[in-house]
Amino acid sequence: MTDTSEARSADDAAPAAPAAPRSLLRRLMRYIPLVAPVLLWAVPCWVLLYTGQHWPLPVTVAATCVFVLGLVTMPFAMVRGHGKRQQDRAAILGDTLLGSVWVLFTWSVVLGVLLRLALTVAGVGDGQDRARIVTWAVLAVAAVLLAWGYSEARRVPRVRRIDVELPRLGSGLDGTRVALITDTHYGPLDRVRWSERVCAEVDALEADLVCHTGDIADGTADRRRAQAAPLGTVRATHARVYVTGNHEYYSEAQGWVDLMDELGWQPLRNRHVLIERGGDSLVVAGVDDVTAESSGLAGHRAHLAGALDGADPDLPVLLLAHQPKFIDRAVEGGVDLQLSGHTHGGQIWPFHYLVRLDQPAVAGLSRHGERTQLYTSRGTGFWGPPFRVFAPSEITLLVLRSPQRPGASAAS
Incomplete structure (x- = not known):
């Protein structure tokens, strides 16, 4: 008995060994919000003013004061704009400063090293x-x-068209047109007119299925209703479907689910619908965002088994999931194609390198496992900083192709 107890104690203790490094990492992560703004402002200040330029003293002092003012103003404006106060003007100021200093920081580093080396x-x-x-x-x-x-x-984003062959897609569904918008992020900048033009562009695609894969807005449905209202004008031959993104869970997600339902979209909250054409069927499923359960909102969680409950396992599955990293569960569930957003393609170069640390894909079509494909949109709008640098927004038209269509075998 004593030997068994000791063995169990040893076994129980073994998995706990890596806890110390993880705990240290968590403690270090807490300081990133404090250190990052200082680096963002200090590096370009140093490169532009203090690396051998010998500017006149008044120029150096005045420019340094501008950088210090930016360092103080940016986090203050961000907190007032995106915190409990939700002041749109403060959010616009903070977001603009963040985007501007990110670009200045990036090119201070790139040109501060490469151009200086080339000139030398x-x-x-x-x-x-x-x-x-x-x-x-x-x-x-x-x-x-x-x-x-x-x-x-x-x-207004350009339309990006891509053909996607699904091996299990019946010939009757060949040519099915799926329009994808995502990450519209209606927010502090009033974009009612932009929203109307985007929706008109989507409507002109004459899609069989229109999808919105979340992050509709920053703010509650009541505050952003006017910007989101044009979504009600979009038409589809079969269905308009929507799933929540992580930003909905910062802004009373159920309000957004209710508003989309009111606008005529079907919120796919861990459920599916069938698209039928030419005697063949396609399962269109959707799950809540992976952050839903931690939000504490009752009944909200990402549950693929629930989304596919009752679906014929022999039918092809198109899954809507806001974040690309849901793809591991999609592969396990036998999904044929997952549509996602969330990454914005990085939005401002070279931020996509950081996005890649958290997500398996940043943009475009990728294959995972033997069957599953993932399409990651760069997003239709933008979050925070009103800039997109080397990461253009998009409205995506995916044309689903069946390997049984006429001429398919010859083409392959």
């Missing part, structure tokens, strides 16, 4: 000349990218 190798000027060239280059590149990025964020 080429023997251009002395140290001060090279430092000033770097400064003006960083400012010029940042200004151009921010102006272009703002235009990219505010425009």
